[in-house]
Amino acid sequence: MNYTLLTKGAPIKFLLAEDDHDDQMIFMESIHDILVPIEVSIVADGEKVLEFFKVADNPTPDVIFLDVNMPLMTGIECLKRIRKNEKFAQIPCVILSTSNSKKDIEECYKHGANLYLLKPQDYKTLTKMINMVLGLNWKEYSAPEQKSFFITEKEI
Template sequence: MKNIFLTDDDIDDCSMFSDALNEVYTGAKLTIANNGLKLMEALEQTVPPSPEIIFLDLNMPFKNGFECLQEIRKSPIYQDIPIIIISTNSNNDIVEKTYLHGANYYICKPSSYSILKKTILYVLTLNVKQLQQPVRENFVINVA
């Protein structure tokens, strides 16, 4: 069973992600945090095993995705957890900033449910070695 965290302040996006995940990958436990502060609290309270992957939105209240990314990468306990940025922002400067701060991949939030399902399935079928940060040219995932 994969232990997956999703951090996003948009309730509709969380619901759609959860539904899509359940359709394409039934062996997953999804923990949802609606802001970065809740993510960091959930990580501190998590009894092993830690999440195998974190899907992280950037624009959130209280603690944004950039702050979470930096905090996780500085933590000796959590620094190796793959982090997939999932954001509506496709600005190249933002993508570059997340790459430089150690995100493993970047996904622009898919425009359709079917593409979201394909994207989640693609990410979850990557092996651990493939989840390591790729060269910059392969950093953005686009399965459309």
């Protein structure tokens, strides 16, 4: 069966790790244009992601969106820790960042991010990117070749 989050049959749960309030608002605006129920938990840094997982009542996210450049703990360090934790290692991690640094992209790929999305200039393109993430078959997903790992608005 082709399992996508769109066929899940229950509200989709996102965890967004983003320190910039404006980017948080753009993300929320983007998901309002998606016609499936999505619940978003927002944290401001990598340390808060790890704290989020320690709270038993918090929902296990279907997808984690990580910014690379955050205070206290970067998205890359947070990704490394998520991938080392058996309980959370299989959750899809999508990097959503303004950084197009080759080093950042390679580090995220090396440490198990599923996709690296370069933040677009407008929320409509971000909506298309999120829809693309929702349409992936995560049950049978394998990491793409590195050349397909980094996605900009030009590829959407």
